[in-house]
Amino acid sequence: MARNQSQPKYRIVEDYLRSRIKSGEFPVNGLLPTEEMLCTRFGVSRATVRTALANIQSDGLIVRSPSIGSRVVSADEHKAFQAGWKSVEDLLQHTKAVRLHVKSIEEIVLDEETATKIGFGPGRSVVRVGGVRWNQSETAAPICLVEIFFDALYNGIVDQIGSKSVPIADLIEDRYHVRIETIRQEISATVIPKDAAETLRAVEDSPALVIERWYSDANSRMFQMTRTLYPADRFRYVVEFGRAHSV
Numbered sequence: 001m002a003r004n005q006s007q008p009k010y011r012i013v014e015d016y017l018r019s020r021i022k023s024g025e026f027p028v029n030g031l032l033p034t035e036e037m038l039c040t041r042f043g044v045s046r047a048t049v050r051t052a053l054a055n056i057q058s059d060g061l062i063v064r065s066p067s068i069g070s071r072v073v074s075a076d077e078h079k080a081f082q083a084g085w086k087s088v089e090d091l092l093q094h095t096k097a098v099r100l101h102v103k104s105i106e107e108i109v110l111d112e113e114t115a116t117k118i119g120f121g122p123g124r125s126v127v128r129v130g131g132v133r134w135n136q137s138e139t140a141a142p143i144c145l146v147e148i149f150f151d152a153l154y155n156g157i158v159d160q161i162g163s164k165s166v167p168i169a170d171l172i173e174d175r176y177h178v179r180i181e182t183i184r185q186e187i188s189a190t191v192i193p194k195d196a197a198e199t200l201r202a203v204e205d206s207p208a209l210v211i212e213r214w215y216s217d218a219n220s221r222m223f224q225m226t227r228t229l230y231p232a233d234r235f236r237y238v239v240e241f242g243r244a245h246s247v
Contacts, residue, residue, distance in 0.1 A: 013052035032070040063203045102131040102162035118225045125152035141201040143234045150224040184214045207232040
């Protein structure tokens with residue numbers, strides 16, 4: 001096969017795959033040639049092929065699974081959602097930039113197991129909101145699955161949830177004058193369970209990030225908790241560090 005020798009080898013493999021995904025030769029929901037087949041076809045190493053596949057995956061065209069291979073999920077590029085929050089205001093602005101599609105809203109009384117998991121006390125009444133978030137400009141697949149729990153004392157906002165791009169915390173503040181003062185955030189790695197994979201149009205047991213946040217008011221009273229599941233190729237968290245300068 002004739003190749004442009006001025007290009008890096010991984011780019012040659014990448015361009016080949018991209019063009020055939022775009023043309024439909026490698027259709028959505030179909031598998032790409034195996035790494036071994038691509039190595040043989042282009043006379044390159046497995047590391048070179050994996051670099052090409054990683055670049056294509058980062059643009060949302062494929063998902064990769066050790067047990068299945070590389071599956072095409074879209075013929076159109078959609079970059080992973082990138083965020084770098086430094087304040088409560090930054091985080092709320094991010095929430096406004098993505099659309100929440102509400103799947104369910106229910107008021108529940110927490111049993112001990114659920115209460116321990118989300119940080120509220122057992123026997124406490126909370127509202128649970130389940131749904132998915134989408135980029136405003138992207139419709140190929142949702143970027144994440146989300147669960148939101150908030151104190152049932154504030155259930156008067158339920159009818160407004162999802163009707164406009166306003167974070168639940170802002171709805172609570174507008175109606176009840178309860179303002180976020182601090183947010184604690186934890187990020188951990190997991191895999192996508194079967195039911196979530198179907199909703200997210202992702203591969204079951206593929207890598208994912210879980211972001212959990214606990215929202216507290218000026219009295220350090222926690223009134224909202226969120227748990228968000230992102231497929232690994234749909235989210236990138238960026239933090240910039242600078243050197244500390246002594247005075």
